[in-house]
Amino acid sequence: MKTYIYRSLRKADMYVYLAERDAFxxxxxxxxxxxxxxxxxxxxxxxxxxxxxxxxxxxVLRNLGEIGFHIQMPPSIETLAHWDNAKLGVRGAR
Numbered sequence: 001m002k003t004y005i006y007r008s009l010r011k012a013d014m015y016v017y018l019a020e021r022d023a024f025x026x027x028x029x030x031x032x033x034x035x036x037x038x039x040x041x042x043x044x045x046x047x048x049x050x051x052x053x054x055x056x057x058x059x060v061l062r063n064l065g066e067i068g069f070h071i072q073m074p075p076s077i078e079t080l081a082h083w084d085n086a087k088l089g090v091r092g093a094r
Contacts, residue, residue: 001046003064010036013074019064026068035071 004021008014016038018024024032046064051057055072063070 001061001064003044003046003060003070005041005044006038007041008035008038010034011074013072015041015072017060017064017070017072019068023068031071 001019004018006016006018008016011034014035016024016027016035018026020026021043024038027035046052046057046061048057048061052060054075055070060070
């Protein structure tokens with residue numbers, strides 16, 4: 001499934017995945033206001049066999065199919081710490 005990815009110019013690390021290019025009318029108005037202006041990043045073909053860096057590809061595919069969009073929220077500090085540690089092979093303190 002093709003998706004069109006845009007980054008929010010208002011919120012760092014927030015991305016919008018759309019099933020149709022420039023179909024921002026699929027997003028509820030309050031969400032559009034929160035995201036603000038966007039910039040097109042890329043067109044990507046998603047498949048269950050190709051994982052995404054920060055999102056579960058199955059969830060993204062389901063959201064695109066059911067509602068036409070998916071929002072990737074900025075990662076929390078805890079998520080970033082876990083991701084960095086996991087990537088480096090470091091375990092958290094027990």
